[in-house]
Amino acid sequence: MKIALLGYGKMGKVIERIALERGHEIVLRKTSSDNYDGLENADVAIDFSVPSSAVRNISTCFDTNIPVVSGTTGWLEQYEAVVRECREKDGAFLYGSNFSLGVNLFFELNNYLAKMMANLKEYNVTMEEIHHTQKLDAPSGTAISLAKGIIENSAYTDWTMETAKANEIHIEAKRIENVPGTHTVTYNSEVDFIEIKHVAHSREGFALGAVVAAEWIVGKKGIHTMKDVLNLM
Incomplete structure (x- = not known):
């Protein structure tokens, strides 16, 4: 080819x-x-x-x-x-x-978890993505895809990097030297939290x-x- x-x-x-x-x-x-x-x-x-x-x-x-x-x-x-x-x-x-083949499986896991959590209103979802300092855009395209997956499978309607309003997903973007890509989705309540994470070791x-x-x-x-x-x- x-x-x-x-x-x-x-x-x-x-x-x-x-x-x-x-x-x-x-x-x-x-x-x-x-x-x-x-x-x-x-x-x-x-x-x-x-x-x-x-x-x-x-x-x-x-x-x-x-x-x-x-x-x-x-x-x-x-x-x-x-x-x-x-x-x-x-x-x-x-x-x-x-x-990444692993990230695409992670997308599916994220969608499935969003469906499971959709009716549990006591949980609030947030996201964090970490990349190397040379990355030009924020949040990452992967983080946006994860947010869209949650929105499509829940009552959330949008994402933001600012303080989240009702039905918004807060995404925190960090830039740290030599980090290929880490994405974390967290559902937090007063009594516990559920977290899924994908960590890339290299490109x-x-x-x-x-x-x-x-x-x-x-x-x-x-x-x-x-x-x-x-x-x-």
């Missing part, structure tokens, strides 16, 4: 190493330049760039008829527009706020999941998620 890497920072380099170990070929390593030379030779593109570049990268893939997997966060206010463009151009697109899990998703999407059309890749529907 021939892969175009749209974004060649720390994550891009780990993705490259894992892709090569799995027998794939890298035909484009795009940095901050606008040079897409080689994209037309790719079977699939993996976008781990920056928020200001993500939408253009994804759109260029649609124009070139290249399926694209994106793990860039911080641009999701344009997600619905990207979805419309993908459908209009008969493209293939998979966005993941976190490609390896994110990179492996992105390559697995890229392998899966080749030959497909439409909008997909890691649920499809892992058959968690």
Whole structure:
């Protein structure tokens, strides 16, 4: 499989190493330049760039008829527009706020716990996410996905990084050196608390999941998620 890497920072380099170990070929390593030379030779593109570049990268893939997997966060206010463009151009697109296989199982656990806790009004849910100091967006895309999972399965209606109002989930974002990613969901009451947590040891899990998703999407059309890749529907 021939892969175009749209974004060649720390994550891009780990993705490259894992892709090569799995027998794939890298035909484009795009940095901050606008040079897409080689994209037309790719079977699939993996976008781990920056928020200001993500939408253009994804759109260029649609124009070139290249399926694209994106793990860039911080641009999701344009997600619905990207979805419309993908459908209009008969493209293939998979966005993941976190490609770690373990995190995607954690998403399912979070959804199930939210359903169980929905009628227990004595419990208040809060969230915490910790990442390295180079992470540009806050809260993380993973934290937002976790919050959305709770909202879809409970009476909560929104999330906030400020003081939470009724039916809002408070998310605390911390930036600490050399932390790949830690996410904690806590249900607290006067008598006890219930907590679920995912701790990433390195970028390896994110990179492996992105390559697995890229392998899966080749030959497909439409909008997909890691649920499809892992058959968690």
